[in-house]
Amino acid sequence: MSAVAAARVPEVARRGSQTAIPCLLMRGGTSRGPFLDARLLPADPALRDAVLLAAMGSPDPRQIDGVGGAHPLTSKIGLVRPGTEPGVDVEWTFAQVQPDGDTVDTSANCGNMLAAVLPFAVETGMVVPTGDRTTARVLTRNTGMVAEITVATPAGANGTRHVAYDGAARIDGVPGTAAPVEIGFLDTAGSVAGALLPTGRARDTVEVPGLGAVDVTLIDNGQPLVIVEAARLGATGYESPADIDADEELKARVEALRLVCGEAMGLGDVSGRNYPKMTLVAPPRHGGTLTTRSLIPRVCHQSIGVLAAVTAATACVIEGTVARFVAAGVSGTEPTVSVEHPSGEFGVTLGVDPADPQRVTRSALLRTARLLMAGDLLVPRSVWDPAPARQEKLA
Numbered sequence: 001m002s003a004v005a006a007a008r009v010p011e012v013a014r015r016g017s018q019t020a021i022p023c024l025l026m027r028g029g030t031s032r033g034p035f036l037d038a039r040l041l042p043a044d045p046a047l048r049d050a051v052l053l054a055a056m057g058s059p060d061p062r063q064i065d066g067v068g069g070a071h072p073l074t075s076k077i078g079l080v081r082p083g084t085e086p087g088v089d090v091e092w093t094f095a096q097v098q099p100d101g102d103t104v105d106t107s108a109n110c111g112n113m114l115a116a117v118l119p120f121a122v123e124t125g126m127v128v129p130t131g132d133r134t135t136a137r138v139l140t141r142n143t144g145m146v147a148e149i150t151v152a153t154p155a156g157a158n159g160t161r162h163v164a165y166d167g168a169a170r171i172d173g174v175p176g177t178a179a180p181v182e183i184g185f186l187d188t189a190g191s192v193a194g195a196l197l198p199t200g201r202a203r204d205t206v207e208v209p210g211l212g213a214v215d216v217t218l219i220d221n222g223q224p225l226v227i228v229e230a231a232r233l234g235a236t237g238y239e240s241p242a243d244i245d246a247d248e249e250l251k252a253r254v255e256a257l258r259l260v261c262g263e264a265m266g267l268g269d270v271s272g273r274n275y276p277k278m279t280l281v282a283p284p285r286h287g288g289t290l291t292t293r294s295l296i297p298r299v300c301h302q303s304i305g306v307l308a309a310v311t312a313a314t315a316c317v318i319e320g321t322v323a324r325f326v327a328a329g330v331s332g333t334e335p336t337v338s339v340e341h342p343s344g345e346f347g348v349t350l351g352v353d354p355a356d357p358q359r360v361t362r363s364a365l366l367r368t369a370r371l372l373m374a375g376d377l378l379v380p381r382s383v384w385d386p387a388p389a390r391q392e393k394l395a
């Protein structure tokens, strides 16, 4: 386990007409975004959200006046601080901003951005590495999920340990190789929907205006998903994300189904929500277990989210689900489920309860992360100007 440092809090400063917030820009898995020390941001949620929207440049589909990448996967923020609960080394809040949206959603998980949290904590001195590998328990405040994460922390020439970013691990959706970030999850069932199978059934038939009766699996093992056979929606499941994004009629069918399933899952009116994610499935084509096309929820993912992959893999274990029906066989107490997606595959190793082959108790997977840029995130002082009298440093 890591040593947790007495927190060294950097400072927010004034830079001319703007407020400068210390920030690391990081890639976490197949996502990217600014990471901030949560203790530096306004305590008032409305003001905090205004700061985050201004920082990302939203609402604007191009996010041209901010650091958002004009796609949901690159319009994410990590707010990190030392753990405040027993047994938690680091805690963070994941914030999703839709590029053209004017709200900040902190209600769901993001396993990709999670991969960058421990590297950020080491970079900022929140966690002090004591060996070649550093393991920490990381709490995602959005849902209360705890993950055990391990990164490589070799000693440099002067003996100081740092996060290794270079290495031989490869994840589909990211070019090249990098140091592995090992992530283990426990107790992710019902993260947002309250139960693994929120309707109590492995398969439901829902009535959708314009579509009729559609068979779906409604499931949440870290990410609420609607799993539906691609063919039922008039797709193959092997389309490119660009083809799906360009197909307005298909997207309208997917959204109509999502709205009905959101109610069925007990999530209420999800028209303004980033979940449930829509997962179109088809038989595997490349030796994996299942083919997926994940809509998050209105744009097609270039690969698949981490907890979406965990949840889709879990559905492959449970008898009667739509996923299991089209998947290659999965068996044993530690199966590795290969979830095929548009840019390759995502391997998830599941722990299945030997006494109950329908019960998934844990999951493990590999990601990579990298520090991309270190500096200040700047927002206009008209949005936020904390304690102006002591902020003249850079003015």
Ligand SMILES: O=C(O)/C=C(\CC(=O)C(=O)O)C(=O)O
Residues within 6 Å of the ligand: 030, 031, 072, 073, 109, 110, 111, 112, 113, 223, 277, 296, 304, 305, 306, 307, 308, 309
């Ligand atoms: O579903 C999304 O919006 C995208 C995600 C979320 C994620 O990682 C997860 O499901 O854990 C991503 O790829 O970053």
